[in-house]
Amino acid sequence: MKKRVGFLSFGHWQxxxxxxxxxxxxxxxxxxELAVAAEEIGxxxxxxxxxxxxxxxAAPFPLLAAIGARTSRIEIGTGVIDMRYENPLYMAEEAAAADLIAGGRLQLGISRGSPEPAQRGYEAFGHVPPEGLTDADMARAHAELFRAAIAGAGIATSDPKMTGQEVPLPIxxxxPGLPERIWWGxxxxxxAEWTARQGMNLMSSTLLTEDTGVPFDELQTEQIQRFRSTWAEAGWDREPRVSVSRSVIPLLDDRDRMYFGDRSGEDQVGFLDGGLARFGKSYVGEPDALAQELAQDQAVREADTLLLTVPNQLGVDYNARLLGALAEHVLPAIGWEPNR
Incomplete structure (x- = not known):
């Protein structure tokens, strides 16, 4: 299994x-600019x-298209788009355009989304769950229509005055190939089992909205294993992809220690959306120690893709240096090789 590594930016600005x-x-x-630098690193x-x-x-597709136009090898993606907010058909047009500009490199992570600053913000975007359904139901319905649209389904009926006949029209x-590059967060x-039945790739982050008392990486490994087992039972004819996210910070100098301290944290358990949630620890330390710790992370070993969250507010140069240090000293320990 080829191990892939990407960076994940929240794009904070203040x-x-x-x-x-x-x-x-x-x-x-x-x-x-960070995407360009990351591609040069491999x-x-x-x-x-x-x-x-x-x-x-917030609006990913102009950004993804710009990254796609400035790069040639690196995958471009989202982790994740909140489908409660999306017009599925307009999103299908934008996603297809961004993917074509990038030459088929779009890896699109979507989901129900996470808590937002606005109360029912999706309603301000014009999306109100039908009576009797939840916002999660609405997100899944939006995802279903979006996926049908990018797969070429007829969405509207042509006007005979314009076309001479009534035929179904796709967006x-x-x-080509984009339907197989959709991930569910x-x-x-x-x-995860539902995701497998739908035929989508699995994207799992640094938190799980459940807790069984075991370490985060063990719980996430079980999640991945259940996904793959359900995928096999569903009979899909391709191998799915699985990503996990981690915060991994190498301490190279006093500036790094000032920003991030000198040791990794531990898993945390808290409440999110009215239930228990387990948050995975951050990996912070000397590069050699990080390599050993990350290699022992069960879920990182189980997944084919690792997304590294970056402190984007520290700028391009800092984050390119961070990714370069990880590429040289840490990531080889999990079986990764530069993409050049």
Whole structure:
């Protein structure tokens, strides 16, 4: 199994002391430059998180298209798009356009989304769950229509006055292969099984919205194993992909120690969306120690793709240096090789 590694940026921006991303323009333009630098290092993917009503990256497709136009090898993706907010058909057009610009490198992570600063913010975008359904139901319905559209389903009926006949019309453009590059962000073992039945790849982050008392990497490994078992039972004719996210910070000098301390944290258990959630630890330390720790992470071993969250407000140069250090000293320990 080829091990891939990408970076994941939330795109925070704020005019505070020490921030190199002080405006929305900074966050967007620096995301493009970091993707270019990451490709030169040999990193496999450039992924962005999508949030609404916050000083973070929000509208992903212009950014992904720009990254695709400036790069040639690196995968471009999201982790994740909140489908409660999306017009599925317009999103299908935008996704296809971004994928074509990038030459088929789009890896699109979608999900029900996570808590947002706005109460029912998706309603401000014009999306209200039908009576008797939840916002999660609406997100899955949006995802179903989006996936049908990018697969070429007839969405509207042609006007005979324009076409001479009534025929089903798909959205345009179409992006070959994109339907197999859709990932669902899953926070539980049950949702991972649902994802497998739908034929989507699995994206699992640094938190799970359930807790069984075992370490985070063990719980996430069980989630991945259940996903793969259900995938096999469903009889899909391709191998799925699985990603996990981690915060991994090598301490190279006093500046790193000032920002991040000198030791890794531990798993944390808290409440999210009204239930227990387990948050995975951060990996912080000397590169050699990090390599040993990361190699022992069961879920990192189980997944084919590792997404590394980056402190984007520290700027392009800092994060390129961070990724370069990880590429040289840490990532080979998990079986990764540069993509050049």
């Amino acid at each position: 005019a505070v002391p020490g921030s190199q991303a002080r405006t929305g323009a900074d966050a967007l333009l620096q995301s493009i 990193i496999d993917g450039a992924y962005v998180r999508v949030h609404h009503f916050a000083r973070q990256l 345009q453009p179409q992006a 899953s926070g539980t073992r049950a949702t």
